[in-house]
Amino acid sequence: MKLLKGLWIGFWSGLILGVLLKWVQSVTGEQVYTLLLNVDFIPVIGDVQWSEVTEFIFHMSISLVIGIVFVFLAKRRKYTFGQLVILSLLMSIPFPFLYFLLADLAINADVPAVNDWSAFLYWVFGHLTYSLLLPILYKTFERKNAVSQ
16 A cells, blocks of 8 residues: 555656646746756666657656655654655755756756756756645545545
8 A cells, every 4th residue: 555655646746746847848948847857868778869758757757766755754653744744855855956966967958057046946846846745645645545444
């Protein structure tokens, strides 16, 4: 059950993050969605011209793992919603820093510059949304299961 719950939470959180950043990119022109999906710097994988759908699947795979880890940590004891939010935010500490790393490592992709502060803020906003979705979806899933039992 933990695994399925983690997959469910990771799926929806990752999907919403992807849609949100794609929308931000379409409205602002900031290439934050492109940055999210870019894998051109990864040896072997980066040499292939992947479709957007495949790159999105790569993104979703990472989100599924994060969802599973979040659920396994959350199930270790009975956390309040506030404690779940703190847990999620602690797990999310690397996300803002990934902006700089991914922007710097990009080879061919048209991604924001490392010092593009508006793109950075969109990135942080999107990932903060993602982080808050983890505990919200966790509690939603718990309530849904409690009703059905």
